Amino acid sequence: MTDIPFYQAGISMTQYESLDVALTRLEAAMRAGDLWKSQVQPEPSAFDSEQPFNADTMSMGQWLRYVLIPRLRSLMEGRHPLPDNANIAPAAEVYLQENRSSVRLPILEALRDVDNVLVNGELRPQEGQ
Template identity: 55%
Template sequence: MTQHQQLAVALERLESSMRAGDLWKQEPPPEEAFESSEPFCIDTMTLPQWLRFVLCARLRESLEQGSALPQQSQIAPAAELQLQGLSTGRRLPVLESLHDIDHVLNTGHLREQASS
């Protein structure tokens, strides 16, 4: 699989984990929220809003256009801090998906999944 295809898989996992954790249903932030200069728009959006309306939207747009992808990503460590208040069952699948996205962007391929 190409890096673009692997990223598409990782994004689908993120959306699925956010839906399962009831984090996908977010109100769209106001337009001015996107103008934030803070990392992850932390001052104008919740992390789930940023994940859905910024990260997923921009990465999907890059995939659709066949654009170059970011070469470095460290989303999962920041998300670990921001999602601490969620139950483990809601938090861990989202974090695993974000680790997958980071890994695809940093290395060009998905992490190998541990066998059950």
């Protein structure tokens, strides 16, 4: 028996499993770029924003860490329907422009995976597959 993850072994995943992989990649990219631990917990009132991505009350990094990832994980854990549209990566590209490419690009790639899972139900093909 090999230790190849089932998503690399050609076995199809559910949308929840695909989203779990995409969110794990996103968190890993944020951690690798030191964007995870540098995000200060927003004030409770910051979550009341009606702006997309809470842009008026949070940085993109805060929104990813404290809003997007926890909300999607909560939906998955409860086996609730997932949003069927997403356009997170293009918005994040605008908001993360100030970050170094080595930080920004892996996060954007992970967000493209999240978008694809939400819209198409599966991960994007990875290079070399």
